[in-house]
Amino acid sequence: MSELKVKNLRREFGSVVALEDMTFDVADGEFFCLLGPSSSGKTTTLRAISGLEELKEGEVRFDGQDVTRSPVQNRGMSMIFQTFALYPHMTVEANLAHPLRRDGVASDDIKKRVGEIAELLRVSHTLKRKTTTLSGGEQQRVAIGRAIVRRPRLLLLDEPLTNLDAKLRHEMRAEFKRLHRELGMTMVYATPDQLEALTMGERVGVIENGRVVAIGTPRDLYSMPNDLYVARMVGSPPINILSAATPDDGQVQLSFLKAPVHARSVLSGQDIAVGLRPQDIVLAEGGTAARARFPAKIHLTEPLGDVTIFDVAVQDVGLKMVLREEVAAQYSVGDEIEVAFDPSDLHFFDRGSGRRLGSG
Secondary structure (H helix, E strand, C coil): CCCCCEEEEEEECCCCEEEEEEEECCCCCCEEEEEEEEEECHHHHHEEEEEEEECCCEEEECCEEEECCCCHHHHHHHEEECCCCCCCEEHHHHHHHHHHHHHCCHHHHHHHHHHHHHHHHHHHHCCCCCCHHCCCCHHHHHHHHHCCCCCCCCCEEEEECCCCCHHHHHHHHHHHHHHHHHHCCCCEEEECCCHHHHCCCCCCEEECCCCEEECCCHCCCCCCCHHHHHHHHHHCCCCEEEECCCCCCCCCECCCCCCCEECCCCCCCEEEEEECCCHHHHEEECCCCCCEEEEEEEEEECCCCCEEEEECCCEEEEEEEEHHHHCCCCCCCCCCEEEEECHHHCEEECCCCEEEEEEE
């Protein structure tokens, strides 16, 4: 078993509180992602779990044991950092063997385990080369190998793909998922990139100001964000956030719609924000009578290959919508179009607290 429980962590740097009530659990064998912007506490959390940070409060339990005060080397964990941190004067083979030599593993066992890891990570052909001669992707694989050659029960990954180009990031996302499937290792992966978190994580914990504010599957966080911050963090392009009036209980009036839409949990006069995913806005066509329809003007197009993002304006409101490329190709900047959405796709939030009020 390799179950991790993080409870009420607090870490201070002088007057700055880096972690406050940081709490989450990771199941045995789970790929868990921590998603948050820069300086939200991701790295500090991983360092606290590994024992590299001294906590003011809180508890880290691994496999049912309290390891909060245990030395780093006794925790059965390994960590991969944002920088590869390889020894440039050593060969790939020596880099992979170094942790085992430090632990006093016999030479025959070292050779066997290095060979197994090199084959698993597809770097066997580089074993005799210096790490400075490797590509970025090969260096990352070696860094992974050095972390897992000791057979840790928990692998912590701190933004490991940040320094790679887009193509390599895509390849390495698939590589991490393959390794997780083949090794069955518990992994905690910290990233500011919601695409990485949603495509890799079995569950995702969203961090804001040193605490986890939401945990769920990628689908749940996308379709039912529990607050405005999470709604903005999850989804690409970002969710459209609109202002609205609340003339009566259960009624929301958007400025560009003639009739109000129904919202069960909204009260008259309540200050709310309304979220609408770009993917939920469509061209108004036959059979969309039940949808809310309105005219809009195309201000900008962002082709992405198979889809195109339209920035459209309706009255004084700007919206983003996503269309398949073969449909989007029929339109140009400046065109007037009629668009629609299903009111049930709206998300309602209290603007003051940010908490979710419900859906349409």
